[in-house]
Amino acid sequence: MTLALDLAGIALAAAGVAFLLLAALGVWRLPDTLCRLHALTKADTAGLALVAAGTTCLLPSAGGALSLVLCVVLVAISGATIGHLIGRAHQE
Amino acid sequence: MSTAFDILVALGGLACAGIALVAGNRIGSVAAFVIMGFFVALAWVRLGAPDVALAEAAIGAGLTGALLLRSANRLGPVREAGVPIAVHGIAACLSLALAGGIVWAFATGTAEAVYPSLVAARVGESGVSNPVTAVLLNFRAWDTLLEVAVLVVALLLVSGLAPVRIAPAPPSELVLPFLRIVVPVAVLLAGHLLWKGATAPGGAFQAAALLTGGGLALALCGLLGAGRRTGHVLVLAGLGGLALFLAAALGAAILTGGLLDYPAGSAKVWIIAIESALTLSIAAMLVSLFLGPSEGVRDDR
Missing domain, CATH: 1.20.120 (Four Helix Bundle (Hemerythrin (Met), subunit A))
Structure with a gap:
């Protein structure tokens, strides 16, 4: 059981890191602001959520999961809002 | 690894x-x-x-x-x-x-480093169990008092220069719901950090930084009154923390004979009171430093 949890945690975290790397690659290589924003806001949030899910699997007790959930929720809503604001500022 | x-x-x-x-x-x-x-x-x-x-x-x-x-x-x-x-x-x-x-x-x-063992031996007398808070607000409270005084000096300098205030963009439809979540969470977490500071990592400066984050989010969306009065209230709140800290130092000196030497047994009450005032005042000062303390009187660009 513990081994399965550990493996799942590592797999989830690795998938999250892959998403974050993709987001970085997108910001680096994509041609304009809106495209970069598209890559950054989605892949970034998904990557962090996956890393947090993986970390939750690796935690010795479930108590720390609450702070991780709070982190993910806060990053998700601020990422979405800031993406919206940057996009709007770009259009004006 | x-x-x-x-x-x-x-x-x-x-x-x-x-x-x-x-x-x-x-x-x-x-x-x-x-x-x-x-x-x-x-x-x-x-x-x-x-x-x-x-x-x-x-x-x-x-x-x-x-x-x-x-x-x-x-x-x-x-x-x-x-x-x-x-x-x-x-x-x-x-x-x-x-x-x-x-x-x-x-x-x-x-x-050997001398400080950790000395602190560990006397932390029980400080009123708190987090050694960092014990040092910052009890053993070396004098240093913290002077740090707050440094922040006040910075605030007075910025007041003197009177930079132009930020003109916030009109908030878009997504910003209000965002603020409704983020600002209360910032206030809640600041209170949590402040209270936890007695036993675990946290304390006035960290709590103040979180409050400042919430304050800046409000201010940048134009929801923290941009008028002259808000600026004055923020500056007064900033000065109030230092004033209360000084009053506590003098009060402790009168009660026990030592500057910032809290009366035995009630040290925790003194520390929490000073930290709470400091949290509000540091947050007010940091928001003021960012916004400019009052409505701009000259444009120096």
């Missing part, structure tokens, strides 16, 4: 510092500086100093980054004249000498 992580953190911090120095534009430099702050915060975590890590991430990287970005916007474009090569050379020599001195001191020093 963790050594590899430590090396990556150290190299990442150095790389960001290098990028901040050579980046051609101010925004890029500030971005690199902020990321360096997060590497430094990670380094503090690895060194077992979560209090410093929290302060570094919140104040060193977050708020300083915001202040630098605001200043970068206000300053004109970078002038190409540049710094003479001799100045670069002297700065490099001084930095290398300092770094060498530190390495030499750590490599050859054999003496």
Whole structure:
């Protein structure tokens, strides 16, 4: 059981890191602001959520999961809002 | 495994510092500086100093980054004249000498650190169980008092310069729901950090940084009254923390005969009262530093 949890945690975290790397690659290589924003806001949030899910699997007790959930929720809503604001500022 | 992580953190911090120095534009430099702050915060975590890590991430990287970005916007474009090569050379020599001195001191020093054992022996008398808070608000409260005084001096200088206030953009439809979640959470977490500071990493400065984050979010959306009165209230709140800290110092001196020597048994009450006042006042000062203390009277651009 513990081994399965550990493996799942590592797999989830690795998938999250892959998403974050993709987001970085997108910001680096994509041609304009809106495209970069598209890559950054989605892949970034998904990557962090996956890393947090993986970390939750690796935690010795479930108590720390609450702070991780709070982190993910806060990053998700601020990422979405800031993406919206940057996009709007770009259009004006 | 963790050594590899430590090396990556150290190299990442150095790389960001290098990028901040050579980046051609101010925004890029500030971005690199902020990321360096997060590497430094990670380094503090690895060194077992979560209090410093929290302060570094919140104040060193977050708020300083915001202040630098605001200043970068206000300053004109970078002038190409540049710094003479001799100045670069002297700065490099001084930095290398300092770094060498530190390495030499750590490599050859054999003496035990005196402070941790002294603090551990007396932490029971301080009223709190977090040794960092015990040092900051009891054993060396004098230092903290002077730090707050330094912030007040900065605030007075900014008041004197009277920079033009930020003119916030009209909030878009997504911003209000965002603020409705983020600002209460910031206030809640600030209270949590303040209270936890007695027993675990946290305390007035970290809590104040969180409150400031909430305050800045409100102010940037134009929801924190931009008028002259708000500026005055913020400056008064900023001065109030220092005034209360000084009053506590004098009160303790009258009660026990020692400056900031709290009466035995009630030290925790004194510490929590001072920290609560400090949290509000530091947050007010930081928001003031960012916004400019009152409505701009002159445009110096």
